[in-house]
Amino acid sequence: MSLAISSTTALKGVRLSMTRGARGTVASRRVAVRVNAVSADRGSDSKIQVGVRHSMRVTRLRDIVEVSPDLWGPTESSAVPSKKARRGDGLTQATIFKELLLASKHFRLYSQKIHGDGDVYGVRFLMGSPRMEGLDDVFRVTRCVAERDEGLMNLVPDSSGMMVAEIMFPLAMPLDNTIEDLSSLVRAIETQIIEESTVCLMEKGSDDRSVFHGERRLNKYFTGMYARAPDLLHRGTCTSSSPTPGALEASKEMLHRLWExxxxxxxxxxxxxxxxxxxxxxxxxxxxxxxxxxxxxxxxxxxxxxxxxxxxxxxxxxxxxxxxxxxxxxxxxxxxxxxxxxxxxxxxxxxxxxxxxxxxxxxxxxxxxxxxxxxxxxxxxxxxxxxxxxxxxxxxxxxxxxxxxxxxxxxxxxxxxxxxxxxxxxxxxxxxxxxxxxxxxxxxxxxxxxxxxxxxxxxxxxxxxxxxxxxxxxxxxxxxxxxxxxxxxxxxxxxxxxxxxxxxxxxxxxxxxxxxxxxxxxxxxxxxxxxxxxxxxxxxxxxxxxxxxxxxxxxxxxxxxxxLHEMETLNDATEANGGIANTEKHVRAWVHAMREEAQKFSPHLEYVPAVDYEGDWQLGGVNTIIAVRLRSGPDEDFFSTADLKKVYALMTADLTEFISPESTMAERRVASQKCLTGQPVDIPGGSVLRTVLGAAQLKDLVSGKQPLDQMIEDDRVLLSKLALIARQYDYLLSHSL
Missing domain, CATH: 3.40.640.10 (Type I PLP-dependent aspartate aminotransferase-like (Major domain))
Structure with missing residues (x-):
């Protein structure tokens, strides 16, 4: 996510507009800014009145640690601001911005530094919402937000040597309404802090299966707490999932309630x-x-x-x-x-x-x-x-x-x-x-x-x-x-x-x-x-x-x-579209279609017949897990569990650059599709990979958002990519992917 600073040419210059997130209005309620006058043009005696709490939560780990704003140094320089700075945008913007940060629960450890001859003011801060479990979490959120908006803020070392975010004032573009525009800026930054803090906290409180790495913060199952990418074909709900965008919003809403x-x-x-x-x-x-x-x-x-x-x-x-x-x-x-x-x-x-x-x-x-x-x-x-x-x-x-x-x-x-x-x-x-x-x-x-x-x-x-x-x-x-x-x-x-x-x-x-x-x-x-x-x-x-x-x-x-978001929205879709009997019809339609499709990719894929049970043991009375074995050719052994773990990883990547040069355009299109399957399972006769029906897919079918034939076309791409990887397995492993 970016801060979405858009500029349009106007008579007064470049206007700063900030895209407000889903919780923008809530965030704005926390910014209690009351301004009598702000512009230096309105007189040197203008005052900024800001409603600020007397203390802010820095971190919570089984207790509450608070630090008083009185301990924050207002400046790292005793230099006297120049006449231009006293009258102009830099000092005014920096002061307003810092007071807005003080009124928010999502910023920490503020300082102000005068740069150059006193015309430029840097406000330095850390970012991280309440319930962070330590300064490591705060540093992580700060780094993620700052790196995503490098043009607006930079990571710099402060006097203690730790890296903090800094924004330089005056901003590169003039502001039509200083208070309103800077408030929008703070809300836009808060939106990112809230998302990063939510993701950070969602990673907590689990075991070593929930160790996340890299910029995308993925675990060994190639899932994480950021919303799943829209270009990912997700058929791995038998193993692990990243949240849908709607589910992540539900987590953010819950976190707001926890703070409040x-x-x-x-x-x-x-x-x-x-x-x-x-x-x-x-x-x-x-x-x-x-x-x-x-x-x-x-x-x-x-x-x-x-x-x-x-x-x-x-x-x-x-x-x-x-x-x-x-x-x-x-x-x-x-x-x-x-x-x-x-x-x-x-x-x-x-x-x-x-x-x-x-x-x-x-x-x-x-x-x-x-x-x-x-x-x-x-x-x-x-x-x-x-x-x-x-x-x-x-x-x-x-x-x-x-x-x-x-x-x-x-x-x-x-x-x-x-x-x-x-x-x-x-x-x-x-x-x-x-x-x-x-x-x-x-x-x-x-x-x-x-x-x-x-x-x-x-x-x-x-x-x-x-x-x-x-x-x-x-x-x-x-x-x-x-x-x-x-x-x-x-x-x-x-x-x-x-x-x-x-x-x-x-x-x-x-x-x-x-x-x-x-x-x-x-x-x-x-x-x-x-x-x-x-x-x-x-x-x-x-x-x-x-x-x-x-x-x-x-x-x-x-x-x-x-x-719960996924559970309740599927329940709502079921009730609004013919009840459980109709939902089960959609389940059976997908399963029967997929079983038929899985048998079309022999000899590279072998469908392992599933067992269906009577009564209430399966939704729709069918097994919603489609298990397949893979092999390079008709006379080859089926892939081992170790081989299938590599296939599982390859399915999540765009392989266009790595498949054989002789590959057709159709194969290249298939290779570009990122897919998440279920992890391998070792069973007699050879290990299997799985593709499954999950609640988000079923909700799309029940609500009519995606017709069955379109969904099966997507699933056909997944099966085609499995077959492609099986055929070119040795060639793909010869590359360092």
Missing amino acids: GEESADVVLIDEVRARVEELFCGGNGRAVVHPSGTDAETMPLLQAVLASRALARRVPELDRPVDFRDGAQRGNVISLVACAGEVGSGTTEAAEGRFFSKAVPLGGNRVDMGQELPALHDLAAMESVELVARGGDTDVGRGKADYDAIVEAKAREALASDPAAVVVLHTVAGSKTGLVMPSPAVADTLVAEFGERVVSVLDACQMRHHPNLIPRWLNDQGPILMTSSKFFGGPSFGSAVFFPHRAVETMNDQLGEESPATVAAIAEACASYLTHHDIGDVLPKLHDAMPPGFCNSGVLLRWAAG
Whole structure:
């Protein structure tokens, strides 16, 4: 974004006009400038009266740090302004500009420097909105805004050696109305600061999958927090997404509310997110705990199992338990069965047994070791996770193992028989990375009916590619649900929640009440790397009260605001265009058309047949994930996962300059299209890449914004580029791209 300074020739010279952003009017309300007279031509006694707060927030990291404007040096030179400067534009403009900055919450650390013989005045400042987590964030925002508008402002070292932004006055163009035009300038800069601050904060509060690099600030999935580029063909909502422009605006709006509400806003806004997501999905049957990602959301069902097992341990005779549990400690014993292992979120196995699954945690800034135990939790219960791979050999590779239900049930019975206080966390996956639903719901029905509270029956619905009836039904019949705003719905990665049935919430609160304060504090310590007390809210009051005090996870709040925008606008489009039945018709139309298209690019692409499920397990009753294998030629092996990771990266770039010189004009047009697919998945028979239907696409179909034939034409380009890369793979890798 630029400041959009446009100049038009007028009788009085060049007029400065600033494009105001979506929040321009809000920003203007914060600039309380009252002017009696400004122009030196109106007399040397003119005064500028500016309403300025007595202090400004510089940074917030679990506390508020404030600095008084009185500490800011008005000048770095004792030189007396010349008569021309006293009367002319330079001093007047610099003074007005600085006072306008003082009235804004988006600028920091001001100074004024006289240049040359006193005719030029530089105002130096840093930029960064409230809730920045440190000066590094402020420096980042300052650099980004200054570099984008290098013609207007420059980065210069101040007396302490740090780089600050500087604008020189008088400006290059004369001003018709000094106050009005400089106010417009400040609002235009504020618009950029707000965007950069929003992006900066949205990157916070996640794990090492959310490490962003380069000018475009992309992570390893080639997504970030800036609005997705309009020339990007986005078909990767099974992996990761950048926000749509509308979603980013929703995040900015949420951030404004966070600023305006001060500390009380943390409670109000997270509670609002919880209420909105419950209203959209739960049907009155459950409550939500907000989480940074679907992987760390495993902590909540694990906690339910730990509490249930410890409650059993207090009732079961110690001599009936295995020897390792006859120490009087009444430790729990939890076994998590990870279904569709390898086709659910990376790190699920570690998270399901109470271990860190990345080297960075969302809260606290701690660096941890992969697989390291969460603090204190393992003193309360033994934990184990068992990976259960769903797919078999090379035959019938599109489907899971025929005896998978029997395998899962046998493992569950074995675990439950090993200890009368053991509790099994049973995962049923409502759509793996390739769309599998396994094990069948009959397994959960059987085990819950027989073992009751000893089975925590979890639905992994993180892909969110199901009929709306599934979540309220599962909450009514089974147990907790893992969900995300950042897969099908295309919210920025990552945002998640755990839905608990009301009966589970009641039971967990009773069990927390039976535990000692020290035990509740230990549980809170184990959760504190992922959750704030705001995320828990009034769902689990005792745990909420034991969590460390502080602000909410701003990154989660802003990412959820973007995700909710996509959820609610799709819901609105569905209601306005024939309801869910009509939406499902559009889903089926796209899926069937894409399956047909994917089979037209043989031998370089091989479509892997998908599995469709009856009932409410899939939206439209079809798998919205199209999986394909790639190879260079008919007699070549299919590409490995490592190869497909390179293809995934190549798809995001304009390859026009790098494809073979013999390529046709049609191939060059295809090569120029930037595409985002789903990441590779390693399955028997050869790894696959995925292209999928996401909420933004579906909304376009439902609303009529883009007809199906036009959308399929876009998708045909994506498939053509995959085939082109497969054909020219070796040639492309011979270049340094």
